[in-house]
Amino acid sequence: MRVLVTGASGNVGRFVVKELQKLGEDVVVAGTNKQKLIGKFGSDVEAVTLDFTSPDTFKEATKNIDRVFLMRPPHLGKAKDMYPFIDHLSEQSLQLVVFLSLMGVSRNPFPPHHRIEKYIEKQHLPYTRETRLFHAEHFWCSCRRDKRTEQSICPRRYQRDKLYRRT
Template identity: 40%
Template structure:
């Protein structure tokens, strides 16, 4: 019987949806955060906030007490070795299973931290599930919303490459499935949306849903970097985003799989559904 699931990155793009999905299953979620006092009420109501920080091992033991499952996500600013060490510590204190949020193609790309973390999670004394996700639709909201709202542009340097966008809400539901149901031990799943789209297609969907022209100007990598820098984004973040979009430019982000449909028992959400669900946040009168 599941006692509790620790959700690392509980206020993040995916973590918040894992907490909500566990609550929907009446499973005790534990929201691992750096500052439990600052957790948004919606998350605190769904899962017990506990102090957790990958860079502070003294927080690991209390966060893992009486936990039998962990949703593991690497914050971009945290070194991958700390994440691997935590997975090993979870195994030592008796955690039964870990679901690690990785990225599509991590098993082949030895240059990215996810590849090394996957190896350490698989070697830890736990049953593991690797969730290799495609590009999150939520990035359009969390990173690119200013361009859509203020300039009526989807401004990303992806060329004509296609991307198999996935909704973070679906990843949250899938994480809850693999952490609370049997049959997922020592497995890896490639998680995408139902279709691969060019960003021109994405712009057309936004235009149709929002009822105003939205364009995709196909910016170059330098033009994208300059705009992000003017917006105050750090160079490390800009480099990460350029790397992601270069993968799309090269045609390496278009693979569509059936793993998500099988785990959800339905088709994953498509881009139109995502834009319709968040339309108010993309309207110009709601500029933050």
């Protein structure tokens, strides 16, 4: 089994890659900068170039892939920018597409994630969605524990909210 992880160099993607490796999966990391991926992951995984706005990158990126972890890159604000890649996935023999979405998006048609999910369903891809709290990963990646003092270090915007205070 080979799993393609899009957005592998980001916060969520990097975590997904590490967890799949722990499970012994054959992981293929995808992004627009193959050299950056090689620098980040070394020879532990195969790195491929994938640009959602360049259909000529799709075939090589999905070669011999069984499953896909799909994320919408933040710079693609329009859902339709993802449609050509989703169309390509629908032509493959995939076992599963996991789409990283947002909580409550099924009731909120404004985020592009809503339209992307509807399009994936329309293409009859075997898929599931993974949802997250909108800024949760930014919070956990921004807050660190100072090893010397054992105190939490959070950006000022999070310190104002009692919910996010950690000691």
